[in-house]
Amino acid sequence: MSRTTILRFLSIFTFLVCVAFTAGATKEKKFDVTETIMHHVLDAHEWHLWGEGHNGTSIYLPVIIYDNGIKIFSSRHLYHGNSVPVADSIKPFEYLVGEGPAKGYALLHEKIYKVTDGKLVFHGTHPKNAMPLDFSITKNVLSLFIGSFILLVVMLSTSLYYKKNGAVAPRGIAKFIEPLIVYVRDEIVKPNIHGAKHTRYIGFITTVFFFILVNNLLGMIPVFPGGANLTGNISVTLFLALCTLLVTVFSGNKNYWKHIFATPGVPWALLPIMIPIELVGIFTKPFALMIRLFANMTAGHIIVLSLISIIFINKSEAWGLLSVPMALFISVLEILVAFLQAYLFASLSALFIGAAVEEDHH
Amino acid sequence: MDLVTPSFGLLFWTGITFCLLLLILAKFVWKPVLSAVNARSQKIDEALLEAEKARQEMKSLHAENERILKEARAERDAILKEAKEAGAKMIEDARDKSKVEGAKLIEAAKAAIGSERNAAIADMKAQIASFSVDIAEAIVKESLASDEKQKALASKMVEDIKLN
Numbered sequence: 128m129s130r131t132t133i134l135r136f137l138s139i140f141t142f143l144v145c146v147a148f149t150a151g152a153t154k155e156k157k158f159d160v161t162e163t164i165m166h167h168v169l170d171a172h173e174w175h176l177w178g179e180g181h182n183g184t185s186i187y188l189p190v191i192i193y194d195n196g197i198k199i200f201s202s203r204h205l206y207h208g209n210s211v212p213v214a215d216s217i218k219p220f221e222y223l224v225g226e227g228p229a230k231g232y233a234l235l236h237e238k239i240y241k242v243t244d245g246k247l248v249f250h251g252t253h254p255k256n257a258m259p260l261d262f263s264i265t266k267n268v269l270s271l272f273i274g275s276f277i278l279l280v281v282m283l284s285t286s287l288y289y290k291k292n293g294a295v296a297p298r299g300i301a302k303f304i305e306p307l308i309v310y311v312r313d314e315i316v317k318p319n320i321h322g323a324k325h326t327r328y329i330g331f332i333t334t335v336f337f338f339i340l341v342n343n344l345l346g347m348i349p350v351f352p353g354g355a356n357l358t359g360n361i362s363v364t365l366f367l368a369l370c371t372l373l374v375t376v377f378s379g380n381k382n383y384w385k386h387i388f389a390t391p392g393v394p395w396a397l398l399p400i401m402i403p404i405e406l407v408g409i410f411t412k413p414f415a416l417m418i419r420l421f422a423n424m425t426a427g428h429i430i431v432l433s434l435i436s437i438i439f440i441n442k443s444e445a446w447g448l449l450s451v452p453m454a455l456f457i458s459v460l461e462i463l464v465a466f467l468q469a470y471l472f473a474s475l476s477a478l479f480i481g482a483a484v485e486e487d488h489h
Numbered sequence: 490m491d492l493v494t495p496s497f498g499l500l501f502w503t504g505i506t507f508c509l510l511l512l513i514l515a516k517f518v519w520k521p522v523l524s525a526v527n528a529r530s531q532k533i534d535e536a537l538l539e540a541e542k543a544r545q546e547m548k549s550l551h552a553e554n555e556r557i558l559k560e561a562r563a564e565r566d567a568i569l570k571e572a573k574e575a576g577a578k579m580i581e582d583a584r585d586k587s588k589v590e591g592a593k594l595i596e597a598a599k600a601a602i603g604s605e606r607n608a609a610i611a612d613m614k615a616q617i618a619s620f621s622v623d624i625a626e627a628i629v630k631e632s633l634a635s636d637e638k639q640k641a642l643a644s645k646m647v648e649d650i651k652l653n
Contacts, residue, residue, distance in 0.1 A: 170499060264502075286518040305522065334519075338507060365500065366504055
C-alpha cells in the first residue's frame, strides 16, 4: 500500500504546487488547472478530442433521458446551445440551454436539467430545476463499451484457441491470457476461498479482475479510445463493490452469520455493542473496495494531468523538459497500479467471500 | 462533489455491461479455458507417470539384459573351460597312448632285433661250422698229403691218447 500512499502524497504535492502557481499569475484569461483536470477526470456527454470551445473537435455522444418517455438526441444540441452566464460571488460560471431536439433541457457541469421558462433557477450555486433520468451514452459509458468489447474479443479468441486445438500448450493470444486466468484462479481465488467451493466464485472474481484491468489500462491511453477515467468513477466502483457485497451476503453460511450476531468467545453483555459493529463491518469492507479503486485511479489521472499542466501554467514549453519525464514516470507507474488495483480488488473480494463461506474450525 | 456522486446512468450501463460480461465470459471463456488447462495438466501428469513407468521398465529390462549377458558369459566360460579340459585330456590321452604304442613298438622292434640277431648268430654259427669243416678238411688234406706228415700226426695223436 506504500505505493498508493506515495501517489496520494504526490498528488497533494502537485496540487499545492499548481495552486501556488495559479495564484501567482492572475491576469488575462488564465488557464484554470483545476477545471481542466476535473473536466478530464469527470464524465461528459461528449468525447473531446482537440481544440478549444466551438472550434474544438469532439465526438458528440447520444443523450438518452427518461422524462415522460424516452428522449434521444445528440449532445451537440446541448453543447452548441445558448450559453447563459451566471454571476457568482466566488466564481462565475455558465450553463448551456439546449436547442432543437434538446429544447427544454440545459446542461450544467455535465448534468442535464429541465429548464423553466428557458432558464435555470438557482438556489445559491445549485439549480432547483428537476433532473430527468439520464441514461446517456456518456464518455465513460462509451469507454465501458469499448473496454468490454476489447475484453470480449481477447477472451473469446483465447477460448476459441482451446476449442480448436484442444488441451494443448497455448500459442498466440492464449499464451498471454492463459497464465493470467490461471494466476487469478491459483493465486487469488484458491488461497482465499478454501475447498471445492472456490469453483463457484471463479467466474465472478476473474471477470472483476479482467474488467478492472482492461479498463484501468484503457484509461491510461491518452487519446481516443482511451483516456476516460472509467475505473476512477465512483459509479463504476460502486457497482463492483455492490456486487462483492451481494455475493458475500448471499453466500454467507451459518458460521458467517453466527460470527456477526453471536461472535464466539465474546461475553453476551458485549453483544449489544458487537452486533452493530459487525453489521457496519459488512458494509465497510466493500465500501473500502469502492473508495480504493476510485481514489487510486483518479489520483493517477490527476497526477499525470497536473504534471502536464505545469507547461500551461507557466506558459513555457521549456517546462516540458521537467513535466514530460515526470508524467512519463507516473504513467509507467500507473501501468503497475492498473495491475495492482485489479489484483487488490479481486483478491479482497475473494477474501471477503472466502470468510463468508468458511466452515467452522473451532 | 461531482467526483464522489454516483451517476444513475453510468451505474445502469455498468450494471448491464458487467452482468452481460460476467455471463458471457463465465460460460464461454473461464469455464472452457480452465477445463482445457485442467485437462492439459492431467495429460501432462499422465505423460510424466508413463515416462516414469517406461523408465522403470527400461531399468528392469536393462537389469534382465545384464543378467542374461552375465549368464551367457558364465556359460561361455564354462564351455571354454570344458573344451580346454577336454583338449588337454585328449592330448594327455594321445600322449599316453603314443607312449604305450611307442613302447610296444620298441618292444616289438627289440624282439625282432633279438630274434634277427639269434637267427644271424645261428646262421653265423652254422656258417662257421661249415667253414670250420671246410678248413679242417683242407688242413687234414694238407697234413695227410705226405706219408711223413701222416705218421707224425698219427704219432702225435697216439701221444695225446697216451696222455689221456
